[in-house]
Amino acid sequence: MSQQPTVLIVDDDRLNRALLAELLKDDCRLLLAKDGLSGLDIAQREDVSLILLDVSMPGMDGYEVMRRLRANPETADIGVIFITGMAEEEDEEKGLMLGAADYVQKPIRPAIVKARVKVHLKLAAQRRELERLSLQDGLTGIANRRYFDDAFERCLRRAARQGEAMGVAIFDVDHFKQYNDFYGHGAGDEALRQVAAVFSHFTRRPGDVAARYGGEEFVLLMPQASNFADIAEELRQAIVARSIAHARSPTSAVLTLSGGGVIVTQSQGLTTTQLLAQADTLLYRSKNEGRNRVFIDHFSA
Numbered sequence: 521m522s523q524q525p526t527v528l529i530v531d532d533d534r535l536n537r538a539l540l541a542e543l544l545k546d547d548c549r550l551l552l553a554k555d556g557l558s559g560l561d562i563a564q565r566e567d568v569s570l571i572l573l574d575v576s577m578p579g580m581d582g583y584e585v586m587r588r589l590r591a592n593p594e595t596a597d598i599g600v601i602f603i604t605g606m607a608e609e610e611d612e613e614k615g616l617m618l619g620a621a622d623y624v625q626k627p628i629r630p631a632i633v634k635a636r637v638k639v640h641l642k643l644a645a646q647r648r649e650l651e652r653l654s655l656q657d658g659l660t661g662i663a664n665r666r667y668f669d670d671a672f673e674r675c676l677r678r679a680a681r682q683g684e685a686m687g688v689a690i691f692d693v694d695h696f697k698q699y700n701d702f703y704g705h706g707a708g709d710e711a712l713r714q715v716a717a718v719f720s721h722f723t724r725r726p727g728d729v730a731a732r733y734g735g736e737e738f739v740l741l742m743p744q745a746s747n748f749a750d751i752a753e754e755l756r757q758a759i760v761a762r763s764i765a766h767a768r769s770p771t772s773a774v775l776t777l778s779g780g781g782v783i784v785t786q787s788q789g790l791t792t793t794q795l796l797a798q799a800d801t802l803l804y805r806s807k808n809e810g811r812n813r814v815f816i817d818h819f820s821a
């Protein structure tokens with residue numbers, strides 16, 4: 521990845537923030553916070569790879585910031601280097617117990633800070649790469665079910681928090697067994713890759729997710745998608761337009777999809793399971809009413 525990693529510095533001391541920023545400005549994108557609460561806020565909103573966290577701050581100290589970072593699934597995995605002023609073993613121990621990756625002592629020694637940050641940014645990059653691979657579908661290269669499940673939970677929480685509309689839909693390739701039986705499994709795999717490519721095409725905004733849910737099932741997740749029904753229908757048409765011949769399909773001469781999905785505007789208290797269950801019901805309606813169609817409805821409890 522060519523993009524620079526982001527490091528967040530949380531320190532109440534302005535001079536210390538400036539010193540650290542000067543030291544690290546060539547190695548990463550920097551974000552600065554002068555107290556624990558704003559640090560937590562930035563950590564949650566931004567894609568932060570590493571946090572340099574001052575232990576001793578008025579109001580919320582570094583330990584409490586650390587506890588809250590770890591308690592929030594969105595920030596739990598961010599690497600943290602404690603900056604400790606007191607050079608007491610007890611503090612270092614406490615920090616490491618709370619899950620700090622490392623610590624540096626004040627007064628700051630530039631070479632040491634630079635070296636430790638470099639090591640931890642490298643570890644963070646490796647973690648991300650492993651994570652990325654474990655969240656990718658091996659056949660199609662798009663996201664897998666595990667990625668989708670996590671993204672769906674995050675998206676729903678966010679939608680509930682911000683009162684946004686979101687959409688989620690399940691699609692199933694029509695008569696895929698017949699496709700495999702007639703064209704062979706190699707061709708079946710290639711067809712799934714082509715379907716996945718169309719799905720990728722429909723996820724251009726941040727937060728949009730297309731994933732292979734399993735077998736010949738795909739899912740589409742869109743935050744802030746008031747026109748979700750139109751998008752799902754366009755996607756269905758785009759698959760048809762791909763003109764993948766399906767000589768054994770009773771539905772069409774080409775490969776088609778059936779889909780079902782929901783738009784949610786009031787997501788407070790709802791679970792992903794509830795939403796998927798209704799999407800699934802609508803998918804089956806599409807199947808029962810002739811396939812090659814998509815039903816999107818507003819979620820109703």
Ligand SMILES: [Mg+2]
Nearest residue numbers: 532574576577
């Ligand atoms: Mg301080």
